[in-house]
Amino acid sequence: MGDLEKLDNIPGIVGYAVVRADDGAVETVKGSSTASVGDLTAFFSSAGEVIRDSLNLGDIQYISICYGNSRLVIFTRGAKYLGVEIPRETEPGELIKKIEATEATEPKVEIQLPRSISSKLQQINLLIDEFGGKENKNHWLALLNQGLGILGGDLNPYVGNINLKFEFKDNPPAEKEDDFVQALRSIIDFLVKKAVEEMGSSQARAKVQAVIEKMR
Amino acid sequence: MAQDIIKKLEDKGLDAGFAVNNRGQVFCGRESVAMQSEIAQMATVIFETIGAVGDLSIDRIQIIGGSKGVIAEISKDKMLGTFLNGDDFDSVNSIFAVLEGLIDVEIQGEEAAKKPEPVVEEIEPVIDEVKKPAEKPVVKPIEKTVEKPEVAVEKQKVKLDAGILDTMKSILKDYVGDFSERIFNNQLKAQRIKSEELYDEDARRLIFALGKAAGMIIGPSKGRDMTNKLLAVLK
Numbered sequence: 208m209g210d211l212e213k214l215d216n217i218p219g220i221v222g223y224a225v226v227r228a229d230d231g232a233v234e235t236v237k238g239s240s241t242a243s244v245g246d247l248t249a250f251f252s253s254a255g256e257v258i259r260d261s262l263n264l265g266d267i268q269y270i271s272i273c274y275g276n277s278r279l280v281i282f283t284r285g286a287k288y289l290g291v292e293i294p295r296e297t298e299p300g301e302l303i304k305k306i307e308a309t310e311a312t313e314p315k316v317e318i319q320l321p322r323s324i325s326s327k328l329q330q331i332n333l334l335i336d337e338f339g340g341k342e343n344k345n346h347w348l349a350l351l352n353q354g355l356g357i358l359g360g361d362l363n364p365y366v367g368n369i370n371l372k373f374e375f376k377d378n379p380p381a382e383k384e385d386d387f388v389q390a391l392r393s394i395i396d397f398l399v400k401k402a403v404e405e406m407g408s409s410q411a412r413a414k415v416q417a418v419i420e421k422m423r
Numbered sequence: 424m425a426q427d428i429i430k431k432l433e434d435k436g437l438d439a440g441f442a443v444n445n446r447g448q449v450f451c452g453r454e455s456v457a458m459q460s461e462i463a464q465m466a467t468v469i470f471e472t473i474g475a476v477g478d479l480s481i482d483r484i485q486i487i488g489g490s491k492g493v494i495a496e497i498s499k500d501k502m503l504g505t506f507l508n509g510d511d512f513d514s515v516n517s518i519f520a521v522l523e524g525l526i527d528v529e530i531q532g533e534e535a536a537k538k539p540e541p542v543v544e545e546i547e548p549v550i551d552e553v554k555k556p557a558e559k560p561v562v563k564p565i566e567k568t569v570e571k572p573e574v575a576v577e578k579q580k581v582k583l584d585a586g587i588l589d590t591m592k593s594i595l596k597d598y599v600g601d602f603s604e605r606i607f608n609n610q611l612k613a614q615r616i617k618s619e620e621l622y623d624e625d626a627r628r629l630i631f632a633l634g635k636a637a638g639m640i641i642g643p644s645k646g647r648d649m650t651n652k653l654l655a656v657l658k
Contacts, residue, residue, distance in 0.1 A: 241613075241635070247476055254472040255486050258465045262458065262506075264488025273483035275613045299485070357636040358602065360609040393605050397640065 211235065212370075213309045218316070218377030219293050219302070219364045221277065224248045226288040239355035239363050240292045244279060247272070248290025252281050271299045294364055318375050321384055326422070327391035331373050333418040334395065338402050338411075344371060347398070354397035362390040425450040428525050432505065435521050439506035445499065455506055465493070466502050473497070480614070480628055483519065487512065496522040581623040583657075588618055590656050591630070598649045599637050606636050623657060630654055 214223055215237070222238025224245040231253055233245035255270040269282040273295050280299040281290045293302055320328065331351065339347035348368050355363055365377050365387075379387050402411035425442050429452050432440030439454040443466040451459050473481050485494045487507075494515060495504025503526045505518060588611075596603040610632045611618070616625045630653040638646025 242479055243476070247479070250472050250476055254468050257468050258486055258493070259488060261461050261464050262488075262491070262493060264486060264491050264493070266489050268487045268489070268492075269485075270487075271483075271485040272481050274479045274481045275615055277613070299487075353639050357609065357639055358605050360605065360612065390605065393602060396601065400640065 211237075214291070214306070215367050215369045216376055217305055217309055219297055219305070220367070220376075221292045221294070221363045223289060223291040226252060226290065228252070228283065228286050228288055234287070238292065238367065239352040239359060240277070241356040242274065242277065242279070242292065244290050244292050247279050248281050248288055251279070252288040252290070255281065269299050269303060316377060318378055320375060320379065323384060323388045324375075324379060324391065327388060327395065328373065328375065330395055330418060330422060331391065331398065333421055334398050334402075334415070335373065337414040337418050338398065338406075348373075350398065350401050351394065354394045354401075358393040358397060359390050360386070362387050428503065431525060432521065437505045437518065437521065441502075441504055441506075443502040445501050452505075458506070469495070469497070469502070470500055478628075478631055485515065494518065494522070496526040498526045501526065583621045583623055583626055585618045585621055587626065587656060588621065591626075591633070591653055594649065594652050594656070595633055595637065598645060599640050602640055606633065610636060626657055627654070630657075 211225065214220060220238065222236070222240030222244050224233060224237075224247075225235040226233050226245065226248045231249045233249055236245040238244070251270055251272055255267055258264070259267050267283065269280055271278055271280050276295050277292055278295045278297065278299070279290050279292050280302050281288055282303060283289070289306075291302060291306075335344060335347045335351060339345075348371065351373060352368070355366065359366070361383060362379075365375055365379055366373065367376055368374075369376070399411060399415060402414065405411075406414075425444060425448070428442050429440055429450050432438075433452050438452045440452040441455050441458075441462045442450045443462065444450075447463065447466070449459050449463045449466070451462065455462065469484060473479075482497050483495070484497060486492060490509045492507040492512065493504060494507060495502045496519065503522050505522070507515070507518070511518065592603060592607050595607055599606060610629060614625065614629050614632055616629055630650055633653065634646050634650030637649050641649075
């Protein structure tokens with residue numbers, strides 16, 4: 208399998224899991240999906256193998272399952288199954304082509320964000336740095352993903368954690384700007400609420416204040 | 424009725440269509456009839472797998488192989504699908520549109536005689552294969568006893584007044600405050616619920632999704648408390 212990190216850069220991917228084909232063990236789960244993409248990939252890849260053999264379907268190109276507004280596309284990469292959650296309306300073939308193209312070349316999409324969005328993005332990254340420091344950053348990135356899962360909505364296919372930083376993978380559509388700003392604002396509130404719970408209100412307030420200072 | 428659905432599929436050129444009702448009976452089109460027992464096995468594996476993953480409402484599956492594939496619409500323990508050849512792969516969406524329009528029609532079991540008798544015996548080894556812990560230890564929940572599709576008469580869907588959503592939103596707000604609007608709208612969209620056409624099963628699905636989401640903010644025990652309050656609204 209190519210570098211998994213490349214998946215983090217592909218617009219439209221909400222989350223993904225890597226499962227070993229030989230024993231079904233879940234190796235990696237990433238992203239803001241609220242469904243258990245690891246278990247889903249393990250279960251349905253196993254079921255798909257049984258069905259493939261029973262119906263003589265030949266080598267599986269992909270398995271796709273739809274639930275709610277989401278789609279999980281499962282396909283093999285070497286000795287592993289990759290399960291990728293995308294919006295339901297995205298075609299599985301389109302996703303696989305995107306991934307193959309990314310594996311072949313390094314895509315470089317120039318991201319241009321409106322100020323309303325870029326300032327919120329910066330604020331979130333500063334809050335994560337401030338709350339987590341170097342030692343606890345992954346915990347705060349996990350909390351960020353949790354917040355995205357319940358509050359992000361349409362924002363989720365556009366964003367991801369790339370090299371330990373919360374970033375946009377694609378340019379947001381202009382008509383979604385207000386909604387995305389609202390989503391990011393909610394996520395900031397969510398992170399601050401978590402900080403209050405974890406470190407108490409006075410310490411959380413001091414850290415939020417430090418972020419405000421940095422943004423001036 | 425199931426044969427009517429198969430006939431409708433054939434009229435649309437889907438001669439390899441199939442339907443599986445909530446009693447596990449299989450009905451086939453002229454090109455899929457030879458695969459009747461394999462379809463029954465597939466349906467059992469899919470329903471068992473869906474059961475194993477829990478409360479996720481999976482309504483569509485595609486398994487695309489080298490030159491053949493199978494796709495199906497799923498509604499609870501009913502399934503309506505068709506086999507595809509390579510030429511059909513580009514038409515998957517239009518085929519799904521046909522299947523989606525028919526899946527909610529009751530797949531009656533009046534032609535019980537059409538149910539292939541040896542199916543259960545044939546299914547068991549397949550299920551055993553999925554269950555093998557040595558091969559897939561992760562697939563643990565499938566180790567549950569194989570439950571046959573319920574023989575009970577299917578429960579009727581009950582349409583609810585859309586006003587119930589406002590009541591639910593108000594309860595959600597009591598628990599999560601300003602987060603309520605986004606959580607509510609996101610879950611409504613994520614669960615593909617149309618407020619103007621709200622059924623009891625949609626509302627239940629929404630409630631559990633809201634409870635799970637709220638639990639991430641207010642903690643699991645308050646989340647459960649809220650879920651119970653929301654469920655009480657349905658009574």
